[in-house]
Amino acid sequence: MMAEDEVDSSYHTSTLAMEYATTPFNFVLSVCDHARETCSVLPGATTATRLHHSFPNPARATGSEAKIRTAFRDTRDQIKAFAIDFVRQHLPH
Template sequence: MKRILVLCTGNSARSQMAEGYLQTFAGDRAEVFSAGVAPHGVNPLAIQVMAEDGIDISHHTSNHVDEYTDKPFDYVITVCDNAREQCPIFPSSAEKIHHSFPDPGHQPGINALTSFRQVRDQIKAYSQEFVENRLGETIPH
């Protein structure tokens, strides 16, 4: 079983959504965690837009990356530039992957709910591709 850690700044939206999709798509082939460099709680809009797509992340907690520095991971995925810059050193066996997504709710000219839905859809597509390419199983689109 692969172990995946998804990092962003606040562990409130992007990493939470990625954790939800990666765990759903990977099933029992992976154990997925998420954390932030400055966690500040799971955003209610992230919970709402994931529920709209049938994934419940309401039980997720917002965790600090320091909680995971002694755990072995196969993949560490940073989903924002700030987390990439501040990402701690992980065991050499962890492959670091960076894919920056826009900060939902902070996109000029787009209302917050629309922004969260757009970012959710980008994260969903990325997560499907990640599982297909890294864990070797096609996900129904």
């Protein structure tokens, strides 16, 4: 789905939140309820502004392959809109 939006995510990997324990943060964004609950403590983010938005989990989609792909596209597009809005509101232009 990312490639459809011209984003190459083939080199992306998962990391543990504790790998960033000594990194100072201005913002902590969570995009699912599970992450909000399980990553509630991040040592480098004690004074960070925390923002949360729960998006549908497309991995839970059921139905035809087309319906599942649509769920992934919809979530991708919602996260993209959230990120664009965040940048516009919180980062210097």
